[in-house]
Amino acid sequence: MSEFNHIDELILKQLNDTIQPEEFEQLQQQLQDPKAVQHYVKTLILNSLLTEEVTSTLSNDKSLSANLLNEAIEKDIKESQKKQTQIIKQQAQLQLQDFLSKQQLPDEDKPVTHINYKQSESTFSLQRSVKVLKTLAACLLVAAAIWLYIQPKPQPIIANVLSTENAEWVAASTRTTLTPDITQGDYQLTKGLVEIQFLEGAKVILQAPCQFGLDGSYGIDLDQGQLSVKLDTGKKDFSVNTPSALIVDFGTEFSVSVDSSGISQVHVFDGQVGLKPTSQSKSDNSEFVLMNKGDAKEVSADGLTVNTISIENEKFVRAMPGSLPKPTNTTSKTSYAQMVKSKNPLIYYTFEPSQATDYQTFGNTAIIESSLSLNNQTNHTLKLDGNNSFIKCKKLKPHWEKNGYTFSFWLYAKPPQNAHRSIVVNTPNPIEAKYHDVIKLAGINHEKNIFSFYHKIQLKNESPFLYPIESNRPVVFNQWMHITLAIKVQQQKITGQFFLNGTLLGKIDSDDATVTLFNQDSDIYIGAPITYREPDGETITLKSLDGQIDEFAIFDYPLSQKDVIELFQSSQHNIN
Amino acid sequence: MTNQSSKTEIPLDAQFFQLLMAHQKKFHAYILASLQNYNDAQDVMQETTTILWRKFSEFDPDTDFVAWGLTIAKFQILRHLKTRSRSKLCFNSDIMEAISKETSNQIGQIDDRLLALRQCRNKLNERDQTLLKWRFDENISIQQIAEKSGRTLQAIYKNFSRIQQALMNCIDTAIARKKVSE
Numbered sequence: 001m002s003e004f005n006h007i008d009e010l011i012l013k014q015l016n017d018t019i020q021p022e023e024f025e026q027l028q029q030q031l032q033d034p035k036a037v038q039h040y041v042k043t044l045i046l047n048s049l050l051t052e053e054v055t056s057t058l059s060n061d062k063s064l065s066a067n068l069l070n071e072a073i074e075k076d077i078k079e080s081q082k083k084q085t086q087i088i089k090q091q092a093q094l095q096l097q098d099f100l101s102k103q104q105l106p107d108e109d110k111p112v113t114h115i116n117y118k119q120s121e122s123t124f125s126l127q128r129s130v131k132v133l134k135t136l137a138a139c140l141l142v143a144a145a146i147w148l149y150i151q152p153k154p155q156p157i158i159a160n161v162l163s164t165e166n167a168e169w170v171a172a173s174t175r176t177t178l179t180p181d182i183t184q185g186d187y188q189l190t191k192g193l194v195e196i197q198f199l200e201g202a203k204v205i206l207q208a209p210c211q212f213g214l215d216g217s218y219g220i221d222l223d224q225g226q227l228s229v230k231l232d233t234g235k236k237d238f239s240v241n242t243p244s245a246l247i248v249d250f251g252t253e254f255s256v257s258v259d260s261s262g263i264s265q266v267h268v269f270d271g272q273v274g275l276k277p278t279s280q281s282k283s284d285n286s287e288f289v290l291m292n293k294g295d296a297k298e299v300s301a302d303g304l305t306v307n308t309i310s311i312e313n314e315k316f317v318r319a320m321p322g323s324l325p326k327p328t329n330t331t332s333k334t335s336y337a338q339m340v341k342s343k344n345p346l347i348y349y350t351f352e353p354s355q356a357t358d359y360q361t362f363g364n365t366a367i368i369e370s371s372l373s374l375n376n377q378t379n380h381t382l383k384l385d386g387n388n389s390f391i392k393c394k395k396l397k398p399h400w401e402k403n404g405y406t407f408s409f410w411l412y413a414k415p416p417q418n419a420h421r422s423i424v425v426n427t428p429n430p431i432e433a434k435y436h437d438v439i440k441l442a443g444i445n446h447e448k449n450i451f452s453f454y455h456k457i458q459l460k461n462e463s464p465f466l467y468p469i470e471s472n473r474p475v476v477f478n479q480w481m482h483i484t485l486a487i488k489v490q491q492q493k494i495t496g497q498f499f500l501n502g503t504l505l506g507k508i509d510s511d512d513a514t515v516t517l518f519n520q521d522s523d524i525y526i527g528a529p530i531t532y533r534e535p536d537g538e539t540i541t542l543k544s545l546d547g548q549i550d551e552f553a554i555f556d557y558p559l560s561q562k563d564v565i566e567l568f569q570s571s572q573h574n575i576n
Numbered sequence: 577m578t579n580q581s582s583k584t585e586i587p588l589d590a591q592f593f594q595l596l597m598a599h600q601k602k603f604h605a606y607i608l609a610s611l612q613n614y615n616d617a618q619d620v621m622q623e624t625t626t627i628l629w630r631k632f633s634e635f636d637p638d639t640d641f642v643a644w645g646l647t648i649a650k651f652q653i654l655r656h657l658k659t660r661s662r663s664k665l666c667f668n669s670d671i672m673e674a675i676s677k678e679t680s681n682q683i684g685q686i687d688d689r690l691l692a693l694r695q696c697r698n699k700l701n702e703r704d705q706t707l708l709k710w711r712f713d714e715n716i717s718i719q720q721i722a723e724k725s726g727r728t729l730q731a732i733y734k735n736f737s738r739i740q741q742a743l744m745n746c747i748d749t750a751i752a753r754k755k756v757s758e
Contacts, residue, residue: 009734009737016718019665024665040675043744045683048605049693050711051604288590292626292629
C-alpha cells in the first residue's frame with residue numbers, strides 16, 4: 001500500500017471536475033512531498049491508460065463464458081443471413097487492421113486508438129466465431145449445452161428516439177410503426193425527421209426519405225437518404241456504412257448522404273473523421289482518408305473514385321426544430337378525462353371552474369386560468385405565477401405508493417429565469433423542509449434545462465437519499481407538454497420512467513435488491529417553492545412554477561408505456 | 577533519411593495512423609497529467625492530433641515521433657492553460673513543474689504499465705470490473721454510475737479509489753518483477 005493512497009479520492013474528484021476548493025488546497029499541500037508527486041503522476045497515468053484502453057479485457061479473455069458463447073452463436077446465425085453487401089462492408093472494416101498487421105506493429109500497440117476500437121470489436125466477433133466452431137466440433141455435449149442457451153430472447157435495445165418532426169417511419173421487416181426503443185433491424189423513414197440517440201452516445205438525425213439499418217450501438221448502415229451525426233467529446237467512436245464507403249467518427253459532427261444512384265457524400269462540420277471507400281469490384285486495398293473540419297468528399301457508387309467537393313452547410317438538417325412532437329390525430333373517441341378515469345386515479349384535478357375542488361389554493365395568485373388554449377380548444381388550467389403561489393392536494397390514504405405510483409399532467413412552463421422551478425413536492429412543509437423530509441420532488445433544473453424527479457429511497461446499511469430520474473431532452477418552454485412520471489417497485493427493486501408526450505425520455509433501474517421506498521404520510525403540493533439542505537451542505541432552492549398545469553392525476557400504481565401512450569393520444573378530444 | 581525508401585512505399589496518411597496508434601497513449605497520458613481533468617485533456621488531445629496530422633509532412637521519419645509529438649502537445653497545453661477559465665483551480669508553479677518533470681520520467685514506462693494493467697484488470701473481482709467497464713469502456717460519468725447503481729456519489733468515489741489502489745499495487749509489483757527478471 002502506498003502511503004499516499006488517501007489522496008486518491010481527491011485525484012479522482014479533480015479528474016472529474018468535482019473537487020471543492022478546500023479539497024484542492026489539501027491536495028496541493030500533499031504534493032509538496034516529491035513522493036506524493038510520484039504517486040500523483042502514476043495515478044494520472046493509470047487513469048489515462050484506463051481511458052484509452054477500451055477493449056483489452058475482452059480481447060485478452062482466454063475463457064469463453066456461456067453467455068459469450070451464446071452471443072457468439074446467435075451472432076453466427078445472424079451473420080449467415082446478412083446480405084453480400086454487408087460482407088463487403090465488414091471486409092472494408094477489417095482492412096485497416098490488415099494494413100496495420102502488415103506493418104508488424106508490436107501486439108500491445110495495435111488495438112488502442114479510436115479507429116481501431118471499431119476494428120477490434122469486429123475482430124473479436126470473428127475470433128469468437130472461430131472459437132465457437134472449434135468448441136462445437138470438439139465436444140457434442142458442450143454443443144448440446146450451448147444450444148440450451150439459444151432460446152428466443154428479446155432484441156436488445158440499440159437506440160432511443162429523442163424527438164420527431166412530422167415523422168412517418170416503419171421497421172422494414174415487420175412494417176410496424178417504431179416504438180421509442182429501437183432494436184436491431186432495417187428501417188424506412190418515409191416522411192419528416194427523426195432524432196435518435198444510440199446507447200453509446202452518438203446522436204443521429206435522419207432525414208426522409210431514408211433507408212437505414214441498425215446492427216449495434218456503434219454504427220448505422222445508410223442505404224439511401226441523408227443523416228447527420230453528432231458525437232460528443234469523450235464518447236466512443238461511431239461509424240456510418242454506405243454502399244460504397246465506411247466513415248469512422250473520432251468525436252465530431254458530420255453528415256452523410258447516399259443518393260438513388262448510390263453516390264455517397266461526407267461533409268465534416270467539426271472534428272475529424274476517417275473515410276474509406278468500400279468497392280465491391282476491386283481488390284480491397286484502398287486506404288482511410290483523414291477528413292478535417294470543413295472537408296467534404298464524394299465517393300462514386302462503385303467505390304472506385306473519391307473526389308473533393310465543396311462543403312454544403314444547408315444540405316443537411318443538423319439540429320431538430322425547436323418544437324416538441326405535437327399530438328397526432330387519433331381514431332380514439334375517448335376523451336382525455338374518460339381515459340384518465342378509466343385508469344382509476346387516486347386524485348384527478350381538471351381545474352374546471354364549474355367543478356367542486358378538493359384542493360386548497362395558497363396566496364392570491366394560484367388561479368383557474370381560462371384564456372390559453374390547448375390544441376385549439378378552450379382550456380381551463382391552474383395558473384401559477386412563479387411567485388410563491390401553489391396548491392395543496394387532498395390527503396391521500398396512508399402508504400398509497402408502496403407498490404409504485406404515477407404522476408401524470410399537462411405542463412406549460414415559462415423559462416425558469418435562472419432558478420430551479422418546482423412542479424410537484426411531497427413533504428410535510430415545503431417552506432422549511434429538511435433533507436430527510438423531502439419524499440418526492442419534481443422540477444425543472446435551470447442549469448441543465450431538463451426535468452428532474454427525485455424519490456427518497458434507502459439502501460441496506462446506507463443513509464436514505466433522493467433517487468433521481470432526469471429527462472434526456474431539454475425542456476421546451478411556452479408549449480404544452482404531457483408529462484408522466486412512473487415509479488415501479490417490485491421485489492425491492494425500483495424502476496423510474498419519465499415520459500414526455502408519450503415518449504420515454506428517461507429511465508433508471510436500481511440494481512440493488514435491498515431498496516426501500518420511503519412512503520411517508522405527508523402532503524403533496526403542486527408548484528410549491530421549496531428549500532432544503534443536501535447532506536453535503538449545499539442548499540437547494542426551487543422556486544414556484546411559472547406557468548400552467550392541467551389534468552393533474554396521481555395513480556397508486558405505475559402506468560405502463562401503453563397506458564401513457566393511450567393517455568397522450570386521447571388528448572385530441574375534449575380537453576377542457 | 578536512411579529508411580526513407582521503405583517508408584515512402586507507405587502512404588503518408590497510413591504512416592501517420594500507424595505512428596499515432598502506437599504512441600497516442602503517451603500523448604494522452606502526458607496531456608492528462610498536465611491538465612488533471614478528463615474533459616480538458618480530451619479537448620487538447622483532439623487539438624494535438626489535428627496539428628500532428630497537419631504538420632506530419634514536416635516530420636522527419638528518422639527522428640523520434642514521440643518527442644516531436646510531445647513538443648506539439650506541450651504547446652497545445654500551454655495554449656489551453658492560457659485560455660482556461662480563471663475559475664479553474666490550478667496548482668502553484670512549483671508543483672506544476674514537479675508534476676511535469678515526474679511525468680517526463682514516467683512516460684517511458686507507459687507500454688510496460690499498459691501490459692501490466694491488462695493483466696491486473698483481469699484479476700479484479702466481477703463487481704470492480706463492472707464499475708471500470710461502466711466508467712471507462714462505456715464512458716458513464718461517476719454521477720451516472722451512482723444513479724445507475726443506486727449508491728451515493730461518495731460511495732462510488734470510494735469504490736473507484738479502492739480499485740485504483742489495487743491496480744496501482746498490482747502494476748507496481750508486475751513492473752518490479754520484470755525489472756528483477758531483466
